[in-house]
Amino acid sequence: MKNMMKHPSITLMLVLMLSLVLSGCNSTGTNTPSASGGGDAEAQGTVERIKERGKLIAGVKYDTKLFGLKDPASGDVEGFDIDIAKALAKQILGDETKVELKEVTSKTRIPMLQNGDIDIIIATMTITDERKEQVDFSDVYFEAGxxxxxxxxxxxxxxxxxxxxxxxxxxxxxxxxxxxxxxxxxxxxxxxxxxxxxxxxxxxxxxxxxxxxxxxxxxxxxxxxxxxxxxxxxSEPYGMAIRKGDTAFVEEVNKMLKALKDSGEYDTLHEKWLGSKPE
Incomplete structure (x- = not known):
C-alpha cells in the first residue's frame, strides 16, 4: 500500500480498471433481455397501450369493396374488416366506436405495423410463411382464393x-x-x-x-x-397481423374471434357483407 501511495498514477489506474469491470457487469445485466430477444419483449404490451390511449388503431384497406371501402361523399369506411376491427375495440375498450382506422395498402401495411403507426393489420392479408418471419398472425378469419x-x-x-x-x-x-x-x-x-x-x-x-x-x-x-x-x-387464408412477439395481443385477438363465432355474430357479419353465411 505504501508503494502504491508513492505512485498515485498506479492507484488511479487500478480505480479506473475496477470501475470498468463493475460497469461491464451492470451493462451485461441490463442488456441481457435484448441479447436473448429484447425485440420480442418490447413488442409486448399492445393491449395495455390501447387501454391507456383509449382507442384501437387498425390498419385497413380503403379501396376494397366488401372488406374496407371509403365512401368519398361521407368519408366513412365500411366493410367486413371494419366490423371486425370494431368488435376488437369493443372487447378491449367496451365500445366499438373507440377505433381509429388508418389506410394501408399491401405494400405499406407491414412497415406501418413495425413502425408502431398502427396496432394491428385487418386488411385482407393472406397468412404466408414469408410474412410470419416479419409479423405474428391471428387465427384464420376468412378463407379466400x-x-x-x-x-x-x-x-x-x-x-x-x-x-x-x-x-x-x-x-x-x-x-x-x-x-x-x-x-x-x-x-x-x-x-x-x-x-x-x-x-x-x-x-x-x-x-x-x-x-x-x-x-x-x-x-x-x-x-x-x-x-x-x-x-x-x-388458397388465401386471411389473418390479422400483429407485431412480432406480442403473444398477449395475439391471444386477445383470437379470443375476440372465437367469441364472435360462438355468439353467431361472425355469421351475421359474413352474411351482411359477403351475401351468405360461411360454409
Missing amino acids: QSLLVKNDSAIAGLESLDGVKVLAVKGSTSAQNIREKAPKADVLEFDNYQDAFTALKAGKGEALTTDNIILIGMQQTDNNYKLVGGNFT
Whole structure:
C-alpha cells in the first residue's frame, strides 16, 4: 500500500480498471433481455397501450369493396374488416366506436405495423410463411382464393389463356407472386392499390386483373361489364397481423374471434357483407 501511495498514477489506474469491470457487469445485466430477444419483449404490451390511449388503431384497406371501402361523399369506411376491427375495440375498450382506422395498402401495411403507426393489420392479408418471419398472425378469419377478372366478352378462360397477356396486380400482394409462378409467360403490371389496378383494367391497360376472388367480386359488383374466370387457383387464408412477439395481443385477438363465432355474430357479419353465411 505504501508503494502504491508513492505512485498515485498506479492507484488511479487500478480505480479506473475496477470501475470498468463493475460497469461491464451492470451493462451485461441490463442488456441481457435484448441479447436473448429484447425485440420480442418490447413488442409486448399492445393491449395495455390501447387501454391507456383509449382507442384501437387498425390498419385497413380503403379501396376494397366488401372488406374496407371509403365512401368519398361521407368519408366513412365500411366493410367486413371494419366490423371486425370494431368488435376488437369493443372487447378491449367496451365500445366499438373507440377505433381509429388508418389506410394501408399491401405494400405499406407491414412497415406501418413495425413502425408502431398502427396496432394491428385487418386488411385482407393472406397468412404466408414469408410474412410470419416479419409479423405474428391471428387465427384464420376468412378463407379466400385467387382468381381472374376480365371483360364479359374476353376470350380469357383461365391461367392457360395468359401467355403474352398483360395481367394487372397489386404491389406487395401474394397475387403478384402467384401469377408469375402459375402463368410465367404472362406480362405482369403492378399498381399501388386495387382501385388503381381496376381503373387500369377499365382503361384497357391490361386484359385481366388478379387478386383474391372476394375482392374481385366486390369490383364486379361496381361494374357488371366484368366477370370472374378460371376458378380459384390458390388458397388465401386471411389473418390479422400483429407485431412480432406480442403473444398477449395475439391471444386477445383470437379470443375476440372465437367469441364472435360462438355468439353467431361472425355469421351475421359474413352474411351482411359477403351475401351468405360461411360454409
